[in-house]
Amino acid sequence: xxxxxxxxxxxxxxxxxxxxxxxxxxxxxxxxxxxxxxxxxxxxxxxxxxxxxxxxxxxxxxxxxxxxxxxxxxxxxxxxxxxxxxxxxxxxxxxxxxxxxxxxxxxxxxxxxxxxxxxxxxxxxxxxxxxxxxxxxxxxxxxxxxxxxxxxxxxxxxxxxxxxxxxxxxxxxxxxxxxxxxxxxxxxxxxxxxxxxxxxxxxxxxx
Amino acid sequence: xxxxxxxxxxxxxxxxxxxxxxxxxxxxxxxxxxxxxxxxxxxxxxxxxxxxxxxxxxxxxxxxxxxxxxxxxxxxxxxxxxxxxxxxxxxxxxxxxxxxxxxxxxxxxxxxxxxxxxxxxxxxxxxxxxxxxxxxxxxxxxxxxxxxxxxxxxxxxxxxxxxxxxxxxxxxxxxxxxxxxxxxxxxxxxxxxxxxxxxxxxxxxxx
Numbered sequence: 001x002x003x004x005x006x007x008x009x010x011x012x013x014x015x016x017x018x019x020x021x022x023x024x025x026x027x028x029x030x031x032x033x034x035x036x037x038x039x040x041x042x043x044x045x046x047x048x049x050x051x052x053x054x055x056x057x058x059x060x061x062x063x064x065x066x067x068x069x070x071x072x073x074x075x076x077x078x079x080x081x082x083x084x085x086x087x088x089x090x091x092x093x094x095x096x097x098x099x100x101x102x103x104x105x106x107x108x109x110x111x112x113x114x115x116x117x118x119x120x121x122x123x124x125x126x127x128x129x130x131x132x133x134x135x136x137x138x139x140x141x142x143x144x145x146x147x148x149x150x151x152x153x154x155x156x157x158x159x160x161x162x163x164x165x166x167x168x169x170x171x172x173x174x175x176x177x178x179x180x181x182x183x184x185x186x187x188x189x190x191x192x193x194x195x196x197x198x199x200x201x202x203x204x205x206x207x
Numbered sequence: 208x209x210x211x212x213x214x215x216x217x218x219x220x221x222x223x224x225x226x227x228x229x230x231x232x233x234x235x236x237x238x239x240x241x242x243x244x245x246x247x248x249x250x251x252x253x254x255x256x257x258x259x260x261x262x263x264x265x266x267x268x269x270x271x272x273x274x275x276x277x278x279x280x281x282x283x284x285x286x287x288x289x290x291x292x293x294x295x296x297x298x299x300x301x302x303x304x305x306x307x308x309x310x311x312x313x314x315x316x317x318x319x320x321x322x323x324x325x326x327x328x329x330x331x332x333x334x335x336x337x338x339x340x341x342x343x344x345x346x347x348x349x350x351x352x353x354x355x356x357x358x359x360x361x362x363x364x365x366x367x368x369x370x371x372x373x374x375x376x377x378x379x380x381x382x383x384x385x386x387x388x389x390x391x392x393x394x395x396x397x398x399x400x401x402x403x404x405x406x407x408x409x410x411x412x413x414x
Contacts, residue, residue, distance in 0.1 A: 099380050104313055137412050143391070170394035173306050177387035177394075184350070184384050187377035194411035203408040204401035205344050 001025045002158040005051065005059030007074060009036040012090060013065035014043070015132050016162070021046035023161035028058045054078060061086045061158055063127075064113075068093035068102065072112050084120040086151045089113050089175070090127040092182040099187065101179055108175035110145065122148035124155055125175035128182045129200050130164075140199030141165045143181065145174035167202055208232045209365040212258060212266030214281060216243040219297060220272035221250070222339050223369070228253035230368035235265045261285060268293045268365055270334075271320075275300035275309065279319050291327040293358045296320050296382070297334040299389040306394065308386055315382035317352065329355035331362055332382035335389045336407050337371075347406030348372045350388065352381035374409055 001024045006013040009031035020027050021044050029044070030051040031037035041050040051057060054077065062082060064071045068091035075082060089110040093102040101108075110125035117123050124146035127135075134140055142164045146152050156166035169178065181200055189196040208231045213220040216238035227234050228251050236251070237258040238244035244257040258264060261284065269289060271278045275298035282289060296317040300309040308315075317332035324330050331353035334342075341347055349371045353359050363373035376385065388407055396403040 099377060100313065100383075106307065106311055106313075134412055140410060140412070167395060167400055168398040169391050170306060170397065174391065174394055176307075177384075177391050180384035180387040181391065184376050184381065184388065187381050187384075188374060188409065190377065191375045193374055193409055198409045198411045200407060201410040202395065202400055202405045203347060203410075204405045205341050205347070 001161060002061055002154065003059045004028070004158065005030060005057035005062045006065045007057070007062060007078070008065035009033075009040040010065060011132050012127075013063070014040060015135050016063065016065070016127065017044045017048070019135070019162040019164075020158075021048060023163065025158065025161055026059070030055075030057065054081060056081045057085065059085075061088060061155060063088045063090060065090060067091065068109050071109050072116060075113050076116050080118045082121050083118040085122075086155055087113060087117060087121050087123045088126050088155065089123065090125075092128050093179060094183065094186065098183070098190070100183060106176050108179050110175035111172055114172055122146060122151035123172060124152065125172070125178050126155065126159070128178055129185055131185065131199070134197065134199045137197070139163055139165070141167050141201035143167050143169050143178050143200075145169050145172055145178055147172045208368060209268055209361065210266045211235070211365065212237060212264035212269045213272045214238075214264070214269060214285070215272035216240075216247040217272060218339050219334075220270070221247060222342050223270065223272070223334065224251050224255070226342070226369040226371075227365075228255060230370065232365065232368055233266070237262075237264065261288060263288045264292065266292075268295060268362060270295045270297060272297060274298065275316050278316050279323060282320050283323050287325045289328050290325040292329075293362055294320060294324060294328050294330045295333050295362065296330065297332075299335050300386060301390065301393065305390070305397070307390060313383050315386050317382035318379055321379055329353060329358035330379060331359065332379070332385050333362065333366070335385055336392055338392065338406070341404065341406045344404070348374050348408035350374050350376050350385050350407075352376050352379055352385055354379045
C-alpha cells in the first residue's frame with residue numbers, strides 16, 4: 001500500500017481519498033484552511049491525518065487536488081517540501097468555452113509543474129479524465145503520463161489499490177493530450193453521451 | 208443508406224469500404240492512380256464503382272482516405288468538385304517522435320481543410336482513433352467532430368451502417384483534441400496496452 005497526501009480538501013480529495021482509505025492506503029490531507037483539512041481527515045477516517053499547509057507531506061505520493069490555476073503556484077509555494085515526492089496533477093485547465101485549454105501552447109499544467117518542482121520530484125498527470133461522479137460509482141480507466149519509470153510503477157500500484165485500472169500513455173509531454181481528453185469528455189457530456197455518466201477508456205478487442 | 212466516395216485507395220479505404228459495402232451503402236473509389244481505384248472497386252464488389260480523379264464524386268459523403276500531408280492539397284485540387292459535400296478527414300498528423308502533432312499550433316488537418324473547402328461543404332474529423340486492425344475486427348466507438356448539425360446526423364447514420372457507434376464530441380475545433388487522442392492511442396499501444404488491439408471508447412457507468 002502507499003502513503004498519500006492530498007493538497008486540497010475539496011470534492012476530488014474527498015472522492016479519491018475515500019477510495020484510498022478503502023484500499024488500505026495511509027492518507028494525509030492538507031488545506032490552506034486548516035479546519036477544512038481537519039474536517040475531511042475526520043470524515044475519511046481510517047487513520048487519515050490532517051497535515052499543516054506547506055509542511056513536508058507524510059505521503060510519498062502527493063496529489064494536488066486543486067483547481068488548475070492554483071496548482072503551479074502551490075507547488076512553488078511548497079518548494080523543497082516536495083523534494084523527492086511523486087507529484088500528481090489531476091487538473092483540467094479548460095478555457096471559458098470548454099472547447100480548449102486555458103493555455104494555447106502545447107503544454108499542460110503538469111509540464112509547468114515539472115519546470116518548477118524541487119530536486120528529485122517526479123511529476124505526473126493522472127485522473128483528469130475521471131470526473132468525480134464517475135469515480136464515485138464506476139471502475140474507469142485512469143490514464144497516466146510521466147517520465148520517471150519507477151515512480152510511475154508506484155503511482156500505478158496506488159491506482160490499482162483504488163480498484164481502478166492504470167493505463168500508461170507515455171511521457172509527461174503526453175499530459176497535454178490528456179488535458180485534451182478532458183476537453184473531449186466535456187464535449188461528449190454536453191452532447192448527452194451516457195447521460196454524462198461515463199469515462200473515456202480503453203476497449204480491448206478480442207482476438 | 209448513404210452514398211460514399213473514398214478519395215484514396217489504400218488500406219483505410221479498403222477497410223472502411225468493406226464495412227460500407229456490407230452495410231448496404233453505395234461506394235465509389237477515386238485514386239490518383241486510376242488502376243488502384245479500379246482494383247479496389249473490383250475487390251470491394253457490391254456495385255462499387257471507380258471514379259475519375261478530380262471529378263465530382265458521386266457520394267454525398269467524401270472520405271479523404273489519404274496520408275495527413277496530402278489531405279489539404281487534395282481537397283484544394285478537387286476545389287469546387289466538392290461543393291456541398293460532407294468531407295471527412297480521418298488522418299493522424301503525428302510528429303516524427305509520435306508524441307505530438309506535426310503542427311504545433313492548436314489546429315488540425317480537418318480545420319485546415321475547412322479553411323479551403325468549397326461553398327456548402329461540411330468538414331468533419333472522424334475515424335482517426337480507429338486504427339485499421341481494430342476496425343477490421345471490433346465494434347469500436349467512432350468520435351466525430353464538426354460544426355454542421357444536419358450533416359453530422361448524416362455522417363452518424365453512415366457510421367451506424369458500418370456497425371459502429373458514432374459519438375459526437377462537438378464542433379470542428381475539437382478535431383485538434385481528436386488528433387491528440389490519436390497520439391494517446393499510439394502511446395498506449397507503445398506501452399503494450401491490449402497488445403495493441405484496442406480502441407479508445409466511452410465506458411458508460413450503470414447508475
